[in-house]
Amino acid sequence: EDHILEVKNLQKHFHLSGDRVLKAVDGLNFSIKRGETFGLVGESGCGKSTTGRTIIRLYEATGGEVLFNGKDIQKLSGDDRKKFRRDMQMVFQDPYASLNPRMTVGKIISEGMDIHGLYTGKKRKERVSQLLTDVGLNEEHAGRFPHEFSGGQRQRIGIARALAIEPQFIIADEPISALDVSVQAQVVNLFKKLQKEHGLTYLFIAHDLAMVKHISDRIGVMYLGKLVEVATSDELNAKPLHPYTQSLLSAIPIPDPDLQKQRKRVILQGEIPSPLNPPSGCPFRTRCPHAMPECAATMPPFKEVEPGHFAACHLL
């Protein structure tokens, strides 16, 4: 199969003062097919943003590998490295903090084109206008400054900036969670439209499974730095295997009252443990309604339970 991204045993540990180690990302395995949207979900602090940042090399991995178009991103040099910086782009969570307030929108969008020597003069101007139109803004906006725009419009500018250098792959880190509910759907629809028009592949990071399951082809569920389940969105929704996924899904209201009755609400006990001091064995065991002695003793392997459906739980 044509995988644009393969993540193998990826690890990002932060060494803190007092010999403490924060295992933010601790041995992830998943891959993303060209043209699909892979949703990465989990509660805040589970390591999903760190995963995105390590894949795009804002952070250096402390273990494992990331293959992009078959090449190990940590070993790229020269032209391959330059190409990688074009091919993979990021859209950030906070549209207020991620745009330079002193730069015009036109300058913000064309900065990457400067770096990569793409389009000059009249072509550049046309390209900026086209990008603004593509994201639902217009060419007059090029001369304005970020503070003149709403949150949703700023996120559109952030998306235009990411698109400017014609990437193949976009990591969107909670791109709608800072926006008003009324504009969230519009921005999600924009992502979908642009995916079709530009043949993009997305890693879509979110804490909200209800949202991610609509936009994603496949989903990975993270808990305390580890993936606990990966499946297609449909499969995960119909047949979640991991107790954590089951609890997340059970919290999402279903319009059909009969289905809603079948899906018993699973309420988790306790808080997410500190990632600085994770439980032994299965990371979920302190909150799992099915925890057994074995769960404290050994970490369940992340295995393919059914074709294309992976999960890590001793019950499986």
Ligand code: SF4
């Ligand atoms: Fe629950 Fe044990 Fe499965 Fe972990 S391994 S999810 S604690 S049953």
Ligand code: MG
């Ligand atoms: Mg985050």
